[in-house]
Amino acid sequence: MPLAHLDRLFDYLVPEDLSERARPGTRVRVRFAGQLVDGWLMERAELSAHDGRLSYLERLVSPEQVLTPEVARLARAVADRYAGNLADVLRLAVPPRHARVERETPDPGPAPVTAVEDPDAAAVDGGPVPGAAAGVDGRPVSGAGSGPVAGPADGVSRGPVAGADGGAVGGTVGGSDPDGSGWRGYPAGPGFLRALADGRAPRAVWNALPGEEWADRFAEAAAATVDSGRGVVAVVADARDLGRLDAALTRRLGAGRHVALSAALGPARRYRAFLAACRGRVPVVIGTRAAMFAPVPNLGLVAIWDDGDDLHAEPRAPYPHAREVLLTRAQLGNAAALVAGHARTVEGQLLVETGWAREIVADRSTLRSRTPRVTPTGDDPQLARDPAAASARLPSLAWEAARAALKADTPVLVQVPRRGYLPSVACAECRAPARCPHCAGPLGLRSAAATPACRWCARVAAGYACPQCGGRRLRAAVVGARRTAEELGRAFPGVPVRTSGREEVLDVVPGGAGLVISTPGAEPVAEGGFGAVLLLDSWALLTRADLRAGEEALRRWLAAAALARPGPAGGRVVVVADGGLVPVQALLRWDPVWFAGRELAERRELGFPPAARMASLTGTAAAVAELLEAARLPDGADVLGPVPAGDGQERMLVRVPRSRAAALAAALHTAAGVRTARKANQPVRVQVDPHDLF
Structure with a gap:
């Protein structure tokens, strides 16, 4: 549900005739508040914690499993980090269905269902099951929640990446060199590439030299990762950078080994590329911020170029930043991470200073010979x-x-x-x-x-x-x-x-x-x-x-x-x-x-992000005051403002130490739930770590 007080899962019964095809990750239609609304089948379970009467799924929209366990787990983590709703994140993660594209490229067969962690909810493999949990999108109605999304400890399989012919992608791709010549201009570069080829998960912040063919360096890192049997997601800011990276990967990996995801592609082309990734037909997905949630099996590397570009900040709720989404994926899936650009953002510097990532920079002699x-x-x-x-x-x-x-x-x-x-x-x-x-x-x-x-x-x-x-x-x-x-x-x-x-x-x-x-x-x-x-x-x-x-x-x-x-x-x-x-x-x-x-x-001295976490609350004065009154802010929270925000609105800032960021997001989400439950008619825009703070 897009409403904060209904941001949870609801249990439905699965009819016998849908049991074989209704699998986790499929789109369903359910009756909610007397209306048929869209939903996601998140889990299959033997029993429900709800003591009341359960409704049945009305129909299965498509048997295509387009929401993978790894992406579902990531979407929940992103929603929690940004004080948002899971429904809003899923709209960003999975593009709208295009039925003709599904029919023209049928799925060769359902993927095996991965066992869930919840001991009370047993995953099945084809047999009839009386209950399922579906996240829905419609009007509010009372119902039983099944709790947070349950998923495997590792949301992706550790086997080889499936190729375009249904087989496994393995061996050397495009003659990738673990000691790639392009990375030798950086003392730590060859070691980073070797770690990728060995199947490890290095994390790096790379400052590219002037005149650097950065797209070729990304392609070399992607090839080394694919050689280890893993997948890659790389995000760039705009279509020009996407074209350069697309050409570099084609030269390095060969045609048909990657797809590009971008909102500018149009519904059919974007969904076709999304299905190719979701079905494991390609090991590498690149794109603009639309690709940050791309479902890549056995993800081994996430990379972002020029993470300081404001195009990486999503303008729709809950306003996630592509860099933070990719770093969350790396953390949850034990994947390698590469944050790159000619400049270095303050967020990238924080990764290095805290030891979460190592820096890849050129020595001064090389720099002097390359800079104007x-x-x-x-x-x-x-x-x-x-x-x-x-x-x-x-x-x-x-x-x-x-x-x-x-x-x-x-x-x-x-x-x-x-x-x-x-x-x-x-x-x-x-x-x-x-x-x-x-x-x-x-x-x-x-x-x-x-x-x-x-x-x-x-x-x-x-x-x-x-x-x-x-x-x-x-x-x-x-x-x-x-x-x-x-x-x-x-x-x-x-x-x-x-x-x-x-x-x-x-x-x-x-x-x-x-x-x-x-x-x-x-x-x-x-x-x-x-x-x-x-x-x-x-x-x-x-x-x-x-x-x-x-x-x-x-x-x-x-x-x-x-x-x-x-x-x-x-x-x-x-x-x-x-x-x-x-x-x-x-x-x-x-x-x-x-x-x-x-x-x-x-x-750090002034208490500004990223040294601290800040949330921006924008709305009418009465609405912002109501939300703050309902929020149980963590100890040590500073409330700053208000300042005019135009159109009769004002803006308040809430600042907390980084260690209490999760508590702040939870408090704001709960307060937003109180307001939606009361059917408050004045919205408040909640942004955690907004790109433009002032």
Whole structure:
């Protein structure tokens, strides 16, 4: 049930004619509150703890066992961690059924039922059983709960992974080398690969070198894991990274040895890939965050690339983060884990400092030979040579670096934080931000000849007059990627200028020198690397009202700078920022580990995540107060706030030590159950460890 006070299992009788096909993990229909609703058959048992009358299953939707014991156990753990409901997690874990896809690729036969831990609930193998527990999705009604999901101590079999032909996947795949040459640039890399090939469960936080073919390294780790007879789940942030990883795995494992899961595939293609994984036809599943719950038999490795990207945070209840889901899978299933990226998140640093994982980093000599030369424009020597560098959007140092790269016939990458033309404008007289007279939203320009329009309500403000001084002329407050391309096109006449952003993403820079203007995350790859990378408008990243502002700025800068040529080959990176800022210092030294360690130490001192656990409660003032009154918060809990959250709502934060995180989640879930049982009409959004804290 999606309601907190009914977040438990309910017992139903299994009709004789369904007994052979109604197995754990299948979809069923049951009568609940007088209506037919969807449910999951979670367990088969001889007896029920409910003393009252039990209803029968109405029908079996499909005999396909799409909810594996391992994923069911994981879903319950994720729901408990994030103070959510099992029904909400299962919606994220299993895609909607596509009947035509099931018919076109029939299951060769039911998998054997695994024995359960509960001594009072005996699992069966085909015989008639009088009772079953089904989690349902419908209106609330009174009924008997059978308790938490019972499952095997190890939710996956330890046999070989099934292949596409129904046989076992074993032996060498794609000629995988336990001492993979790509990992030799890192002292701990070959040992990590050998541990995977030996069937062990190493846990690592990997900082990739600039210019690293990270997808090939993932493919080598996946091949070593498959060689040991185990499966792999790898998660990336977006479709571009997914395409790179898909190509690398095809080269390494061969065609048909992996599937890609993404919400962008469409219902049929996504369900077809999901069934291939669920039936054990492929040993490797990759994808965006939709793949974090992928049912892979005998899971041996979970991996995530660029775990600091906000796309890994699920926007639907209970708002889990892909990194935390994968680490929970590794913990529950004794699988290896790989958290990777050019930058290091504070959460990754915590894994290393607590000893849960080991770090894989290059030594300083290798790093110096691979990194580009990084220069800031706001330090004292640069200001002495160019006093205008403090206020110029493109200081002379950046202009000279771009000109030198173009002269050497190498492309130049320019990273701009904002997309569009002029996303924000201000009064040219008094510099007051230009606001929409109807909704007070920011005014912007779509092109040089466009009329100012509101970015919130889209109303055109043709006759805009500044309410402060009456001025009618506007100036740029924030410059977007398209305006930057226009300005640089005039500064470098005759040089091709291309843009890469949400509207049009370049994967690879075409041949020949030129300028590429990109927003963060949309940077293309250039053959041989970019001759120069310019990081503009650094203030837009560093001045955000966000706990992760510095961490996010460094992550985006490193991702762009990693595309430059090495320093010995002439690669340069110019960051338009003061060299004394901590994130800029980390970029200059290419030391994300130092930055993450410093950030973690500061957050420990201030009591911020991940050093502590925080829950965010958002709703009307009365609803939030009601939930807090019903919650029996653990000892030592700090309640912070309230702060306005817009639309007449407010936000409260509850902070506890990490050791009491489970107690906090349980208390909030119980309090939410009290409110749903009372049929409270004002919802409260509960988020544990939200990605955006402020």
